[in-house]
Amino acid sequence: MDARIALGLKFSEWLAMGHDPGGCPVRNLLDRLGDRWSMLLLCALAQGPKRFSVLARVIPDISKRMLSQTLRSLETDGLVLRDVQPTVPPSVTYSLTPLGESFASPLLGLVTWAEANFDVVRAARAQGRSDPGDLSQPSSQVS
Amino acid sequence: MDARIALGLKFSEWLAMGHDPGGCPVRNLLDRLGDRWSMLLLCALAQGPKRFSVLARVIPDISKRMLSQTLRSLETDGLVLRDVQPTVPPSVTYSLTPLGESFASPLLGLVTWAEANFDVVRAARAQGRSDPGDLSQPSSQVS
DNA sequence: TTGATAAGGTCTCATTTAGAGACCTATAAG
DNA sequence: CTTATAGGTCTCTAAATGAGACCTTATCAA
Numbered sequence: 111m112d113a114r115i116a117l118g119l120k121f122s123e124w125l126a127m128g129h130d131p132g133g134c135p136v137r138n139l140l141d142r143l144g145d146r147w148s149m150l151l152l153c154a155l156a157q158g159p160k161r162f163s164v165l166a167r168v169i170p171d172i173s174k175r176m177l178s179q180t181l182r183s184l185e186t187d188g189l190v191l192r193d194v195q196p197t198v199p200p201s202v203t204y205s206l207t208p209l210g211e212s213f214a215s216p217l218l219g220l221v222t223w224a225e226a227n228f229d230v231v232r233a234a235r236a237q238g239r240s241d242p243g244d245l246s247q248p249s250s251q252v253s
Numbered sequence: 254m255d256a257r258i259a260l261g262l263k264f265s266e267w268l269a270m271g272h273d274p275g276g277c278p279v280r281n282l283l284d285r286l287g288d289r290w291s292m293l294l295l296c297a298l299a300q301g302p303k304r305f306s307v308l309a310r311v312i313p314d315i316s317k318r319m320l321s322q323t324l325r326s327l328e329t330d331g332l333v334l335r336d337v338q339p340t341v342p343p344s345v346t347y348s349l350t351p352l353g354e355s356f357a358s359p360l361l362g363l364v365t366w367a368e369a370n371f372d373v374v375r376a377a378r379a380q381g382r383s384d385p386g387d388l389s390q391p392s393s394q395v396s
Numbered sequence: 397t398t399g400a401t402a403a404g405g406t407c408t409c410a411t412t413t414a415g416a417g418a419c420c421t422a423t424a425a426g
Numbered sequence: 427c428t429t430a431t432a433g434g435t436c437t438c439t440a441a442a443t444g445a446g447a448c449c450t451t452a453t454c455a456a
Contacts, residue, residue: 113358118300131314135371144287157261171274173444188377199403209373212336215256216366219359221279226279234331316415342432
């Protein structure tokens, strides 16, 4: 796979450029999008615009607090558009901006990989638990 | 972009399947890989195998605790191989497994998007800050 | 006329998680 | 005798997260 090579080269570049943790685009965006909810919300909005309460329904285990907070963050970063209809009670619809839509492509890659490799990962996890042989070495005895 | 369509369809499938938050492969893997450090470490290891102290050096702002913890998690999930050389003091080398290497491809997509769109995101953030017209509503005054 | 419900949040509090930094093992160098 | 090194772990504190009460205004049911 030369994707690995390309990725390694990119990392080399960051190092060469001084690797300012705050200025690195990848670090910066990964910090934002790489939480538990952002990418999931973007998947949900990829279906089409949705209202706050609909999002809360299709993702049952997100709290209102985090839903609100994550949507604001995505809006601030220009990935999501928040449209408030001044009815009463107000009706708020969220949708992807063009920028948000452009993120669908890499996100789809991630999602596809996850679906394709989940079994392998689960097998690895299971093996880790059932093979305590290496852990019984006296040299790694803690305390 | 029909990546958006495809992503939306995937989300629809999850919903149709009952959307068990714990059983969803994407949720599960995103929870693991979607923290601040996992993907960054995978980028670093894409360059080639590295020792613990080297990783700590090329990513200056990770604490030893999180470095250790994240590497263990990646090892458990089968993405990273941990190789302990029984020298004294022991020398530990981390490398990508084939599974880890296969993740380089979607990760590269993410990284490429981040680099390409960072300016747009920053512009969106700046606009959010420099357009306080909507923020001056008394009801939304934050701290 | 109460009362409930609804949307779209915010607020407070308790629990998790992350970060900082001391500490530990054993050996070799100065 | 002191320091340094590799690869961590441990504790303590700070920050992020989740649970759930509360808010507003209007409409529907009893």
